[in-house]
Amino acid sequence: MNAEAHKVDVFQAVADPTRREVLQLLSESSQSIAELSSHFDVSRTAVVKHLNVLTKAGLVRGEKNGREKIYYLQPEPLQELKDWLAYYEKFWYNKLAKLKYAVENDTLNK
């Protein structure tokens, strides 16, 4: 399988809480599958499956090192998420602005 091919949507990849925890751990330090698995209740196989999903989303990269495989965070695909969010920010900031206005008005009318 080609790790470069983003076969998994970043939204999908990030939807699972375990995968988000994997990303968190890898952001603190690159580590082997064994090390990573020690932080979870689920089996090593399950962790590997999550790593595969994250790899296909381009969010992590695994490098063989002797008999270990070290995984690294690769955060760039999160940019897509950020761009998506940027569009919606104006909507909730507008709402907050309206709320602020209403609150200030109420205060003035007292």
Added chain:
Amino acid sequence: MNAEAHKVDVFQAVADPTRREVLQLLSESSQSIAELSSHFDVSRTAVVKHLNVLTKAGLVRGEKNGREKIYYLQPEPLQELKDWLAYYEKFWYNKLAKLKYAVENDTLNK
């Protein structure tokens, strides 16, 4: 079911492409279920299911209006996503900074 109770994770809610399209449409204008469904290939029942998920995530709100039910975008829960992303931004911006540095160095060495 209590629409206020965020029973569905915002990451999960946003993971589905159809649901993202629903959010997009609602950001353009609030509209009824029938109106919304007309934009999709899937059945109205399927769209309603997606609306239920989005409602449980607090991302939309439906208001009965006569025999119609109008849905509105409610973008505030996206803040959670934004906060989550903010943590990772430093990682990819660091990487970009490093790349920029390398590129500039190569240029200088020519």
Added chain:
DNA sequence: ATTATATAGAACCATATGGTGTTATGTCAA
């Protein structure tokens, strides 16, 4: 050489998910 360690991969399983169609129920209009 032999044993222990680290990962890979296959086979399997239960439940969640996204979809369907059909049947009520409530509301507007003629």
Added chain:
DNA sequence: TTGACATAACACCATATGGTTCTATATAAT
């Protein structure tokens, strides 16, 4: 009041997802 319209609710289905265990292979250490 009758028919058309909009939504609600139910029953059902196929596949995806997240998980398991067991087996195989490659590398390190004794």
